[in-house]
Amino acid sequence: MPEEMKSKAVALKTIVYNTSTVYNSTALDTVNKNEVDIMKKLFYRHVMSLLNHFTANDKYLYLLFFFGLMDGGDLLKRIVDSPDRRLSETDSKFFFLQLVQGVNYLHSNHVAHRDIKAENCFLSNRGISPLLRIGNFGLSSKISDAMSTICGTILYTAPEVFESSLYSxxxxxxxxxxxxxxxxxxxxxxxxDQGSGNEKLLEEKIKKSRIHFERI
Known part of the structure; x- marks a missing residue:
């Protein structure tokens, strides 16, 4: 662990690759370079800040990312642990405002996250009210780059991502x-429903179906 991290409570994200089957020695320094390059430039209340990162190489390549500790878990846990497994309108507005502010900051700094979901929104309970920060930038992209890769979590993926064209x-x-x-x-x-071929069915639903809003 880097010396400056030893006196701090941090969150550690670890990615492990088998170097004998995935990467050669010349590629080690460029693994996840996109995520690192993007996160090093992001400093905002509602976005996770990268404190440090480094690699360790043996039979496996270990990518270690250090972030400030968010002690409240993620937004999915907050939803699941709530009464009726959903948030109140007041709490939803409270967290959604922070989400919008975070995404607005990213877009203003020419970054598209491309994997916004409850599991990538982290909460801290250390203040008077919960703080939300957006994290996990492994699929993020600079907006100046041509984006056409099908990526993200399908349940949250926009219909244009599935088309064979550029998206924004x-x-x-x-x-x-x-x-x-x-x-x-x-x-x-x-x-x-889970099962073979249902991901394609879900893709078609996203592209063609209307959203049904239930009365709460």
Missing amino acids: QKVDIWSLGCLLYAMLSGKVPFAA
């Missing part, structure tokens, strides 16, 4: 809408 940072706005729906209702707006 607006895919994050779609994901925000899905997340707000999940906070209020306790379930995502589009779903399909």
Whole structure:
């Protein structure tokens, strides 16, 4: 652990690769470079800050990312642990405002997250009221880059991502809408039963179906 991290309570994200099958020695320094390069430039209340990072190489390549500790778990846990497994309208508005502020900051700094979901929103309970920060930038991209890769978590993925064309940072706005729906209702707006071929069915639902808003 870096010396400056030893006196701090931190969160550690570890990614492990088998170097004998995945990477050669010349590629070790570039693994996850995109995530590191993006996060090093982000400093905002509602975005996770990268404190430090380094790699350790043996039979396996270990990528270690150090973040400030968020002691409240993630937003999914908050939803699941709530009465009726959904948030109140007041709590939903409270967290959604922080989400919107975080995404607005990212877009203003030319970053598209591309994987906004409850599991990537982390909470801290150390202040007077819970603080939300957006994390996990492994799929993020600079907006100046041409974005066409199908990525993200399908339950929150915008329909244009599935098309064979370029898309913009607006895919994050779609994901925000899905997340707000999940906070209020306790379930995502589009779903399909688990099983072979159902991911394609879910993709078609996202592209063509109308959202049903239940009375809460």
